[in-house]
Amino acid sequence: MGESGDNKVKISYYYFLLEVRILKRILVTGATGQIGSELTVALKERYGKENVISTMHVRKPPEDLEELGPWVTLDVTDRNAVDKVIEEYDIDTIYHLAAILSATGEKNPQLAFRVNLLGTYNILEAGVKYNLERVMIPSSIAVFGPETPRDNTPNETVLKPTTMYGITKVAGELLGNYYFKKYGLDVRGLRFPGLISWKTPPGGGTTDYAVEIFYYAVEGKKYTCFLRDDTYLPMMYMPDAIRALIELAEAPIEKLKHHADFNITAMSFSPRELVEEIRKYIPDFEVEYKPDYRQEIADSWPNSIDDSAAREEWGWRPEYDLPAMVDDMIKNIARKLGKDLP
Numbered sequence: 282m283g284e285s286g287d288n289k290v291k292i293s294y295y296y297f298l299l300e301v302r303i304l305k306r307i308l309v310t311g312a313t314g315q316i317g318s319e320l321t322v323a324l325k326e327r328y329g330k331e332n333v334i335s336t337m338h339v340r341k342p343p344e345d346l347e348e349l350g351p352w353v354t355l356d357v358t359d360r361n362a363v364d365k366v367i368e369e370y371d372i373d374t375i376y377h378l379a380a381i382l383s384a385t386g387e388k389n390p391q392l393a394f395r396v397n398l399l400g401t402y403n404i405l406e407a408g409v410k411y412n413l414e415r416v417m418i419p420s421s422i423a424v425f426g427p428e429t430p431r432d433n434t435p436n437e438t439v440l441k442p443t444t445m446y447g448i449t450k451v452a453g454e455l456l457g458n459y460y461f462k463k464y465g466l467d468v469r470g471l472r473f474p475g476l477i478s479w480k481t482p483p484g485g486g487t488t489d490y491a492v493e494i495f496y497y498a499v500e501g502k503k504y505t506c507f508l509r510d511d512t513y514l515p516m517m518y519m520p521d522a523i524r525a526l527i528e529l530a531e532a533p534i535e536k537l538k539h540h541a542d543f544n545i546t547a548m549s550f551s552p553r554e555l556v557e558e559i560r561k562y563i564p565d566f567e568v569e570y571k572p573d574y575r576q577e578i579a580d581s582w583p584n585s586i587d588d589s590a591a592r593e594e595w596g597w598r599p600e601y602d603l604p605a606m607v608d609d610m611i612k613n614i615a616r617k618l619g620k621d622l623p
């Protein structure tokens with residue numbers, strides 16, 4: 282074949298790739314949550330507005346997201362409803378974010394069990410029934426427990442969590458790997474650390490202090506932290522988290538040795554270190570520490586995470602460290618609240 286023949290083949294291959302991308306039909310469960318509200322926007326930009334169907338359950342979509350519909354109401358514990366939405370919108374990919382998080386889960390373990398386990402089971406079963414191309418299910422550092430090594434926690438380690446949330450997350454990972462092996466369903470997931478963002482408030486997790494604290498700082502109010510000042514936890518800024526999900530979803534499957542259970546991280550810090558960083562912008566910021574029931578949850582989680590498997594298998598690299606995250610958070614929250622920084 283001559284050079285122009287080669288070019289024709291190349292061009293039609295690019296059109297084919299373009300078509301594949303355009304034809305993607307994505308369902309996002311839990312799209313009004315902390316991750317979903319930002320992931321939905323990123324997916325719509327990447328794959329086309331009409332090709333991403335956002336589902337809401339309890340919370341109404343934030344005002345700035347309303348126009349980013351179509352929005353569909355879906356309770357993931359209702360198997361028939363899950364099937365109906367997949368059929369109606371001809372879905373081939375699911376980002377399954379609907380969940381009850383750690384702190385809320387300890388207040389209502391029965392609800393956490395139903396939503397996290399039954400919901401995930403329904404999504405996986407539907408994935409097999411409709412031969413879906415891919416199912417993304419975030420996991421969490423909550424899969425670890427008090428017996429797990431706390432520093433630089435490896436990908437393969439003891440998974441004996443002591444919260445209902447953690448128990449459902451371990452089961453979700455094991456089920457994801459099982460459905461891949463048994464049915465060939467391409468399930469992928471990563472263990473997010475605490476996520477920090479300014480657009481949508483967090484949904485009841487143990488790391489929520491690291492978001493709330495910025496609102497108090499910018500408004501010039503004293504903050505009462507529900508964790509001890511020396512509690513180290515792994516964390517990540519939301520732009521990195523969104524990129525991680527999309528990069529893992531798009532990674533070539535041949536490169537993946539893990540599937541539903543990648544460790545990932547970006548930074549680790551304690552409340553005291555976060556406060557010191559915020560005081561570089563707001564020197565008078567006052568904080569007191571009154572640990573509550575969430576301290577016990579935090580004490581059962583790692584200080585820091587080894588994410589070398591994610592780095593090797595799909596090229597994971599975080600962009601934001603503590604100073605870069607604090608700089609972006611402070612500026613965006615001050616703008617959002619219409620406040621000038623001192």
Ligand SMILES: NC(=O)c1ccc[n+]([C@@H]2O[C@H](COP(=O)([O-])OP(=O)(O)OC[C@H]3O[C@@H](n4cnc5c(N)ncnc54)[C@H](O)[C@@H]3O)[C@@H](O)[C@H]2O)c1
Binds near residue numbers: 339358378382486
């Ligand atoms: N935010 C974090 O710090 C963090 C950390 C680790 C892992 N994760 C994981 O990421 C995923 C998304 O978390 P998030 O922070 O966006 O949570 P979130 O609490 O902010 O949002 C969860 C969403 O699930 C929806 N939901 C609850 N019950 C439902 C039901 N029965 N049917 C359908 N929807 C229902 C809620 O309305 C909400 O929109 C979860 O799997 C969570 O375990 C989050």
